[in-house]
Amino acid sequence: MSEYWMEEMHTDGYKVSWKITRILNEEKTPFQELSVVETREWGRTLVLDGAVQITEKDEFIYHEMIVHPVMYTHPRPEKVLIIGGGDGGTLREVLKHEEVKKVDMVEIDERVVENSKMYFPQLAQAFAHPKARLFIEDGIKYVKETDEKYDVIIVDSSDPVGPAVELFGLDFYRNAYKTLRDDGMIVVQSESPVFFQDAFLKVQKYLKEVFPYKFVYLTTCITYVSGPWTFTIGSKQYKPGKFPDDKKLIDGLKYYNEAVHSAAFALPNFIREML
Ligand code: SAM
Numbered sequence: 001m002s003e004y005w006m007e008e009m010h011t012d013g014y015k016v017s018w019k020i021t022r023i024l025n026e027e028k029t030p031f032q033e034l035s036v037v038e039t040r041e042w043g044r045t046l047v048l049d050g051a052v053q054i055t056e057k058d059e060f061i062y063h064e065m066i067v068h069p070v071m072y073t074h075p076r077p078e079k080v081l082i083i084g085g086g087d088g089g090t091l092r093e094v095l096k097h098e099e100v101k102k103v104d105m106v107e108i109d110e111r112v113v114e115n116s117k118m119y120f121p122q123l124a125q126a127f128a129h130p131k132a133r134l135f136i137e138d139g140i141k142y143v144k145e146t147d148e149k150y151d152v153i154i155v156d157s158s159d160p161v162g163p164a165v166e167l168f169g170l171d172f173y174r175n176a177y178k179t180l181r182d183d184g185m186i187v188v189q190s191e192s193p194v195f196f197q198d199a200f201l202k203v204q205k206y207l208k209e210v211f212p213y214k215f216v217y218l219t220t221c222i223t224y225v226s227g228p229w230t231f232t233i234g235s236k237q238y239k240p241g242k243f244p245d246d247k248k249l250i251d252g253l254k255y256y257n258e259a260v261h262s263a264a265f266a267l268p269n270f271i272r273e274m275l
Contacts, residue, residue: 006037008052010195010225018045018052024119029111031163036119042223044119046087048112048158054087058222059123062189062229063089064256065219069264070152070187070233071097072247073240077152078102081179083139083167085156086112092126094154096250104150106135106142108163140166143175151181155188160199168199170206173234177210183237190216190232193271195225204275207234215240216275217264219255228271241265 006018019040026035035047043056054062067090071077078101080094086107094103107113113134116124127134135142139155153176157167166172167188176186190203207214211234218228233240243249243258267275 003040006047008047008050014195014225016225018042025115027111029109031109031111032158034109034111034115036115045223046112046115046120049161051159052223053158054089054120054123055223056120056122059087059089060254061219062221062224063093064253065217065221065264066090066154066156066187066189066231067093068250068253068256069217069231069240069261070154070185072243072261073233073235073238074152074183074185075238075244079148079150079152079181080104081106081143081148081150081153083142083153083155083157084108084164085154087116087120088113088123088126090154090156091129091132092123095126095129095131100131103129103132104135104148105132106137106139108136108138110136138163140169140172140175143172143179146179148179149181149184150179151184153180153184153186155186157189159191159196168202168206170209173206173210177234177236180236185236185238186211186234188232188234190230192225192227193230193274194227197274200230201274203232207232211235212237213239215265216267216271218267218271219264228268230271 022038024036045055046053080103082105157164160168191199193200213235215233243261
Protein backbone atom coordinates (compact mmCIF):
# COMPACT_ATOMS: atom_id res chain seq x y z
CA MET A 1 0.00 0.00 0.00
CA SER A 2 1.32 3.47 -0.81
CA GLU A 3 1.80 6.20 1.78
CA TYR A 4 -1.19 8.29 2.85
CA TRP A 5 -2.08 11.10 5.27
CA MET A 6 -4.00 10.24 8.45
CA GLU A 7 -5.95 13.11 9.95
CA GLU A 8 -6.25 13.43 13.71
CA MET A 9 -9.15 15.77 14.46
CA HIS A 10 -8.81 17.85 17.62
CA THR A 11 -11.63 20.39 17.21
CA ASP A 12 -13.91 21.37 14.35
CA GLY A 13 -11.26 23.86 13.31
CA TYR A 14 -7.98 22.13 14.13
CA LYS A 15 -6.49 18.85 12.97
CA VAL A 16 -3.05 17.30 12.67
CA SER A 17 -1.95 15.20 9.67
CA TRP A 18 0.38 12.25 9.91
CA LYS A 19 2.15 10.59 6.97
CA ILE A 20 1.51 6.85 7.32
CA THR A 21 3.92 4.54 5.55
CA ARG A 22 2.36 1.23 6.63
CA ILE A 23 -0.65 -0.09 8.51
CA LEU A 24 0.47 -2.89 10.82
CA ASN A 25 -2.91 -3.70 12.34
CA GLU A 26 -6.44 -2.35 12.41
CA GLU A 27 -9.19 -3.84 14.52
CA LYS A 28 -12.35 -3.04 16.39
CA THR A 29 -12.04 -4.23 19.98
CA PRO A 30 -15.08 -4.55 22.29
CA PHE A 31 -14.18 -1.06 23.60
CA GLN A 32 -12.57 1.00 20.82
CA GLU A 33 -11.14 1.26 17.29
CA LEU A 34 -7.49 0.32 17.51
CA SER A 35 -4.75 0.73 14.95
CA VAL A 36 -0.99 0.38 14.91
CA VAL A 37 0.67 2.30 12.09
CA GLU A 38 4.16 3.10 10.91
CA THR A 39 4.53 6.88 10.61
CA ARG A 40 7.14 8.71 8.56
CA GLU A 41 8.23 11.05 11.41
CA TRP A 42 7.51 9.29 14.68
CA GLY A 43 7.99 5.56 14.16
CA ARG A 44 5.37 3.04 15.23
CA THR A 45 2.27 4.66 16.63
CA LEU A 46 -0.75 3.37 18.58
CA VAL A 47 -4.05 5.05 17.75
CA LEU A 48 -7.28 4.52 19.71
CA ASP A 49 -10.57 5.94 18.42
CA GLY A 50 -8.65 8.24 16.09
CA ALA A 51 -6.42 9.71 18.83
CA VAL A 52 -2.68 9.06 18.95
CA GLN A 53 -1.76 7.39 22.24
CA ILE A 54 1.94 6.77 21.91
CA THR A 55 4.65 7.01 19.32
CA GLU A 56 7.88 5.09 19.43
CA LYS A 57 10.01 8.24 19.29
CA ASP A 58 8.51 10.41 22.02
CA GLU A 59 6.63 8.04 24.37
CA PHE A 60 9.43 8.45 26.94
CA ILE A 61 8.31 12.00 27.74
CA TYR A 62 4.75 11.12 28.72
CA HIS A 63 5.71 7.92 30.53
CA GLU A 64 8.57 9.41 32.54
CA MET A 65 6.47 12.45 33.43
CA ILE A 66 3.35 10.61 34.54
CA VAL A 67 5.40 8.32 36.79
CA HIS A 68 8.49 9.92 38.32
CA PRO A 69 7.22 13.16 39.95
CA VAL A 70 4.80 11.22 42.16
CA MET A 71 7.11 8.25 42.73
CA TYR A 72 9.91 10.57 43.88
CA THR A 73 7.55 12.57 46.11
CA HIS A 74 6.17 9.59 48.02
CA PRO A 75 8.91 8.51 50.47
CA ARG A 76 8.20 4.76 50.16
CA PRO A 77 6.10 3.92 47.07
CA GLU A 78 6.13 0.16 47.62
CA LYS A 79 2.71 -0.79 46.32
CA VAL A 80 1.45 0.87 43.15
CA LEU A 81 -1.79 0.64 41.15
CA ILE A 82 -1.93 1.66 37.48
CA ILE A 83 -5.33 2.20 35.87
CA GLY A 84 -5.27 2.01 32.05
CA GLY A 85 -1.80 2.23 30.53
CA GLY A 86 -2.35 -0.87 28.38
CA ASP A 87 0.76 -0.23 26.27
CA GLY A 88 3.01 -0.99 29.29
CA GLY A 89 5.08 2.22 29.24
CA THR A 90 3.91 3.45 32.64
CA LEU A 91 4.50 0.03 34.15
CA ARG A 92 8.04 0.01 32.71
CA GLU A 93 8.82 3.33 34.41
CA VAL A 94 7.28 2.35 37.78
CA LEU A 95 9.41 -0.81 37.86
CA LYS A 96 12.58 1.30 37.61
CA HIS A 97 12.02 2.31 41.27
CA GLU A 98 13.80 -0.30 43.36
CA GLU A 99 11.66 0.23 46.46
CA VAL A 100 8.58 -0.97 44.55
CA LYS A 101 7.47 -4.38 45.82
CA LYS A 102 4.28 -4.85 43.85
CA VAL A 103 2.51 -3.18 40.91
CA ASP A 104 -1.06 -4.01 39.96
CA MET A 105 -2.27 -2.80 36.60
CA VAL A 106 -5.94 -2.70 35.63
CA GLU A 107 -6.57 -2.26 31.90
CA ILE A 108 -10.04 -2.64 30.43
CA ASP A 109 -9.00 -3.71 26.93
CA GLU A 110 -6.90 -6.84 26.56
CA ARG A 111 -6.37 -6.05 22.86
CA VAL A 112 -4.30 -2.97 23.73
CA VAL A 113 -1.98 -5.17 25.81
CA GLU A 114 -1.78 -7.85 23.10
CA ASN A 115 -1.03 -5.30 20.37
CA SER A 116 1.64 -3.74 22.52
CA LYS A 117 3.27 -7.15 23.05
CA MET A 118 3.28 -7.65 19.29
CA TYR A 119 4.30 -4.18 18.08
CA PHE A 120 5.88 -2.33 21.04
CA PRO A 121 8.03 -4.94 22.81
CA GLN A 122 10.20 -2.22 24.36
CA LEU A 123 7.11 -1.18 26.37
CA ALA A 124 5.37 -4.51 26.83
CA GLN A 125 8.41 -6.31 28.26
CA ALA A 126 7.34 -4.89 31.64
CA PHE A 127 4.33 -7.25 31.75
CA ALA A 128 6.68 -10.20 32.34
CA HIS A 129 8.24 -8.64 35.45
CA PRO A 130 7.71 -10.75 38.62
CA LYS A 131 6.50 -7.71 40.63
CA ALA A 132 3.75 -6.94 38.08
CA ARG A 133 0.19 -8.30 38.00
CA LEU A 134 -2.20 -7.49 35.17
CA PHE A 135 -5.98 -7.50 35.58
CA ILE A 136 -8.16 -7.16 32.50
CA GLU A 137 -11.02 -5.27 34.09
CA ASP A 138 -12.72 -1.89 34.30
CA GLY A 139 -10.60 0.36 36.53
CA ILE A 140 -13.75 2.10 37.81
CA LYS A 141 -15.17 -1.19 39.08
CA TYR A 142 -11.79 -2.28 40.45
CA VAL A 143 -11.31 0.72 42.78
CA LYS A 144 -14.93 0.45 43.88
CA GLU A 145 -14.65 -3.19 44.88
CA THR A 146 -11.06 -3.91 45.89
CA ASP A 147 -9.90 -4.29 49.51
CA GLU A 148 -6.27 -3.70 48.52
CA LYS A 149 -4.52 -0.51 49.70
CA TYR A 150 -1.85 1.25 47.65
CA ASP A 151 0.79 3.91 48.23
CA VAL A 152 0.41 5.39 44.75
CA ILE A 153 -2.30 5.21 42.08
CA ILE A 154 -1.43 6.29 38.52
CA VAL A 155 -4.33 6.90 36.14
CA ASP A 156 -2.92 6.53 32.62
CA SER A 157 -6.23 6.78 30.82
CA SER A 158 -7.25 7.66 27.32
CA ASP A 159 -9.22 10.87 26.70
CA PRO A 160 -12.61 11.10 28.47
CA VAL A 161 -14.59 9.24 25.81
CA GLY A 162 -16.01 5.70 25.80
CA PRO A 163 -14.80 3.54 28.70
CA ALA A 164 -12.59 6.34 30.11
CA VAL A 165 -15.41 8.86 30.77
CA GLU A 166 -15.97 7.83 34.38
CA LEU A 167 -12.23 7.80 35.11
CA PHE A 168 -12.67 11.59 35.15
CA GLY A 169 -15.63 11.43 37.56
CA LEU A 170 -16.07 12.28 41.25
CA ASP A 171 -17.09 8.76 42.32
CA PHE A 172 -13.93 7.30 40.81
CA TYR A 173 -11.75 9.73 42.79
CA ARG A 174 -13.68 9.00 46.01
CA ASN A 175 -13.09 5.28 45.53
CA ALA A 176 -9.44 5.88 44.64
CA TYR A 177 -9.06 7.85 47.90
CA LYS A 178 -10.35 4.90 49.89
CA THR A 179 -8.02 2.54 47.96
CA LEU A 180 -4.97 4.56 49.03
CA ARG A 181 -3.07 4.14 52.31
CA ASP A 182 -3.25 7.00 54.86
CA ASP A 183 -0.36 8.86 53.19
CA GLY A 184 -1.22 7.81 49.62
CA MET A 185 -1.05 9.83 46.42
CA ILE A 186 -2.84 9.68 43.06
CA VAL A 187 -1.65 11.15 39.76
CA VAL A 188 -3.91 11.43 36.71
CA GLN A 189 -3.22 12.52 33.19
CA SER A 190 -5.48 15.57 33.12
CA GLU A 191 -5.39 16.47 29.43
CA SER A 192 -4.58 19.65 27.52
CA PRO A 193 -5.73 22.74 29.43
CA VAL A 194 -6.44 24.37 26.06
CA PHE A 195 -8.10 21.68 23.95
CA PHE A 196 -9.73 19.70 26.78
CA GLN A 197 -10.40 22.55 29.17
CA ASP A 198 -13.64 21.04 30.47
CA ALA A 199 -11.99 17.75 31.39
CA PHE A 200 -9.01 19.57 32.94
CA LEU A 201 -11.27 21.74 35.10
CA LYS A 202 -13.43 18.81 36.14
CA VAL A 203 -10.36 16.94 37.38
CA GLN A 204 -9.31 20.05 39.36
CA LYS A 205 -12.73 20.44 40.97
CA TYR A 206 -13.13 16.80 41.92
CA LEU A 207 -9.61 16.12 43.17
CA LYS A 208 -9.83 19.27 45.30
CA GLU A 209 -13.07 18.04 46.76
CA VAL A 210 -11.66 14.62 47.64
CA PHE A 211 -7.98 15.16 48.60
CA PRO A 212 -6.48 17.55 51.18
CA TYR A 213 -3.80 18.61 48.66
CA LYS A 214 -3.86 18.98 44.88
CA PHE A 215 -1.04 19.97 42.52
CA VAL A 216 -0.93 20.52 38.76
CA TYR A 217 2.23 20.10 36.73
CA LEU A 218 3.05 20.35 33.05
CA THR A 219 5.07 18.84 30.32
CA THR A 220 5.14 19.03 26.54
CA CYS A 221 4.32 15.73 24.87
CA ILE A 222 5.46 16.55 21.36
CA THR A 223 2.91 14.41 19.53
CA TYR A 224 -0.13 15.18 21.70
CA VAL A 225 -2.36 18.05 20.73
CA SER A 226 -0.10 21.09 20.78
CA GLY A 227 1.07 23.10 23.79
CA PRO A 228 1.26 22.11 27.44
CA TRP A 229 -0.02 18.76 28.74
CA THR A 230 -1.20 18.56 32.35
CA PHE A 231 -0.98 15.99 35.10
CA THR A 232 -2.73 16.44 38.44
CA ILE A 233 -1.72 14.95 41.79
CA GLY A 234 -4.11 14.39 44.69
CA SER A 235 -2.27 13.81 47.95
CA LYS A 236 -3.26 12.90 51.51
CA GLN A 237 -0.03 14.20 53.04
CA TYR A 238 3.03 14.81 50.83
CA LYS A 239 3.79 17.88 48.71
CA PRO A 240 5.77 17.44 45.50
CA GLY A 241 7.40 20.85 44.89
CA LYS A 242 11.02 19.71 44.83
CA PHE A 243 13.09 16.58 44.18
CA PRO A 244 13.85 14.99 47.59
CA ASP A 245 17.41 15.35 48.97
CA ASP A 246 17.53 11.77 50.23
CA LYS A 247 16.78 10.03 46.90
CA LYS A 248 19.04 9.30 43.97
CA LEU A 249 17.94 9.83 40.37
CA ILE A 250 17.52 6.63 38.33
CA ASP A 251 20.22 6.27 35.67
CA GLY A 252 19.35 6.44 32.00
CA LEU A 253 16.16 8.53 32.04
CA LYS A 254 15.73 10.57 28.87
CA TYR A 255 13.53 13.42 30.11
CA TYR A 256 12.96 13.61 33.85
CA ASN A 257 15.63 14.91 36.25
CA GLU A 258 15.79 16.93 39.49
CA ALA A 259 15.47 20.30 37.72
CA VAL A 260 12.63 19.14 35.48
CA HIS A 261 10.80 17.96 38.61
CA SER A 262 10.76 21.45 40.17
CA ALA A 263 10.22 23.28 36.90
CA ALA A 264 7.19 21.16 35.98
CA PHE A 265 5.21 22.67 38.86
CA ALA A 266 5.74 26.25 37.63
CA LEU A 267 2.45 27.26 36.01
CA PRO A 268 1.92 30.06 33.49
CA ASN A 269 -0.56 32.75 34.48
CA PHE A 270 -3.34 31.63 32.12
CA ILE A 271 -3.34 28.19 33.79
CA ARG A 272 -3.08 29.65 37.33
CA GLU A 273 -6.13 31.74 36.56
CA MET A 274 -8.11 28.63 35.65
CA LEU A 275 -7.43 27.01 39.03
N1 SAM B 1 -0.80 8.00 26.95
C1 SAM B 1 -2.11 7.93 26.54
C2 SAM B 1 -2.81 9.20 26.18
O1 SAM B 1 -3.02 10.08 27.03
O2 SAM B 1 -3.13 9.33 25.02
C3 SAM B 1 -2.93 6.96 27.32
C4 SAM B 1 -2.43 5.61 26.93
S1 SAM B 1 -3.15 4.16 27.47
C5 SAM B 1 -3.10 3.33 25.92
C6 SAM B 1 -4.86 4.46 27.84
C7 SAM B 1 -5.58 3.17 28.20
O3 SAM B 1 -6.66 3.40 29.09
C8 SAM B 1 -6.15 2.42 27.00
O4 SAM B 1 -5.43 1.25 26.78
C9 SAM B 1 -7.62 2.15 27.39
O5 SAM B 1 -8.08 0.89 27.00
C10 SAM B 1 -7.53 2.28 28.91
N2 SAM B 1 -8.81 2.53 29.58
C11 SAM B 1 -9.80 3.37 29.16
N3 SAM B 1 -10.83 3.29 30.03
C12 SAM B 1 -10.48 2.42 31.01
C13 SAM B 1 -11.14 1.94 32.19
N4 SAM B 1 -12.38 2.34 32.51
N5 SAM B 1 -10.48 1.04 32.96
C14 SAM B 1 -9.23 0.63 32.64
N6 SAM B 1 -8.58 1.04 31.54
C15 SAM B 1 -9.19 1.93 30.74
